[in-house]
Amino acid sequence: xxxxxxxxxxxxxxxxxIPFLEEYNNQRKSVLKMLExxxxxxxxxIKIKDQNTIDDELKxxxxxxxxxxxxxxxxxxxxxxxxxxxxxxxxxxxxxxDFLTANIEKEKQPSWLHRIxxxxxxxxxxxxxxxxxxx
Numbered sequence: 001x002x003x004x005x006x007x008x009x010x011x012x013x014x015x016x017x018i019p020f021l022e023e024y025n026n027q028r029k030s031v032l033k034m035l036e037x038x039x040x041x042x043x044x045x046i047k048i049k050d051q052n053t054i055d056d057e058l059k060x061x062x063x064x065x066x067x068x069x070x071x072x073x074x075x076x077x078x079x080x081x082x083x084x085x086x087x088x089x090x091x092x093x094x095x096x097x098d099f100l101t102a103n104i105e106k107e108k109q110p111s112w113l114h115r116i117x118x119x120x121x122x123x124x125x126x127x128x129x130x131x132x133x134x135x
Contacts, residue, residue, distance in 0.1 A: 018133070018135065021128070021133070021135055022135050025121075025124070025135055027101070028101075028117055028120065028121055028124075029121075031101050031104055031113075031117055032114065032117055032118065032121075034104060035104075035107070035110045035113060035114045035117075036114070038110070039107075039110035039111070039114075040110075041110060041111050041114045042111045043111070044111050044112055044115055046072065046075050046076075046079075046115075047072070048076060048079055049072075049076050051080055051084075054073070054076050054077065054080055054089075057073055057076075058073075058077070058088070058089075058092050061073065061092065061095075061096070062092070065099075067096075070096050070099065070100060071100070071109055071112040071113065071116060073092075073096060074092075074093045074096040074097055074100070074116050074120075075093075075112075075115065075116055075119065077089040077090070077092045077093035077096070078090070078093050078116070078119045078120060078123060081093065081123060082123060090123065090127075093116075093120060094120070097116060097117065097120055100113055100116070101113070101117070
């Protein structure tokens with residue numbers, strides 16, 4: 001994975017195969033364990049925005065790396081990935097979630113992050129299954 005240094009930048013990198021996917025999966029599981037150990041996880045309610053609004057917010061996020069509510073944007077992206085199968089939504093959510101988990105010790109919205117990572121893992125595992133990838 002990468003180290004967070006206060007700035008988030010992404011660039012194209014070579015595909016590292018199954019070891020990368022296993023490392024990603026293990027990192028996300030450790031985030032969930034840490035959240036469950038250190039916080040009371042409560043149920044949250046999410047407002048699903050319309051797809052055009054999410055597309056506009058995605059463009060802003062890709063350019064400025066900012067959003068009014070990263071948690072809500074990520075969950076909406078996961079929703080639209082599940083609804084449409086369009087990988088751009090999953091990709092954006094993964095970027096946001098990398099950003100959110102980089103400073104997990106200072107997490108201020110543990111229930112939101114727990115919901116996001118749980119949903120992400122569910123969809124990630126379904127994608128692996130559909131591609132017949134076993135970890």
